Amino acid sequence: ETAVFQTPNYHVTQVGNEVSFNCKQTLGHDTMYWYKQDSKKLLKIMFSYNNKQLIVNETVPRRFSPQSSDKAHLNLRIKSVEPEDSAVYLCASSPTGTGNTLYFGEGSRLIVV
């Protein structure tokens, strides 16, 4: 049963445009994440938020910016997209504490033309 909701599921846009992906979780978790999955299915963490505080910020390009209004929401904005940004962006959440399982949304596929 899905408890991490992402919108949109799919987005096609041109180079240079701005894109936003939204994520909401209904699990009551304190921590949320954005992962990027490339064409080879490889997943890499981009950002992690705990109670609206950024705790992990991988060296992603500056055009990517996470935005969190509360612990249940974590959005991802991409300013001026580039072709290499084409990927699936997966949102996840987990309870606070080491060893806890991450629960993923179904992903937002971005195609940059």
Next chain:
Amino acid sequence: QQKVQQSPESLTVSEGAMASLNCTFSDGTSNNFRWYRQHSAKGLEVLVSIFSDGEKEEGRFTAHLNRANLHVSLHIREPQPSDSAVYLCAVSMRSSALGRLHFGAGTQLIVIP
């Protein structure tokens, strides 16, 4: 830098035959291991989590961890066509920031009726 490698890249089995997937990791301090499943154009579904050497069973899915050999495997008993998906190994290091999972590139499992 943690390296997680999965084999085989692709595996085809007949319905009812045991399916075995392998995952090796490079950092011996890793302490959290999870197997996820991803159906086409869907999010990740956690199958089994294991934190100490030995076996952990969740229904038809059994993970086996041998940290000395830097190896964790997944065995699927009586696989069904609905189990056809990409299986991802995720490893977390003791020194990692909260929730930073390192993923393998996945094994594409195809179960033939």
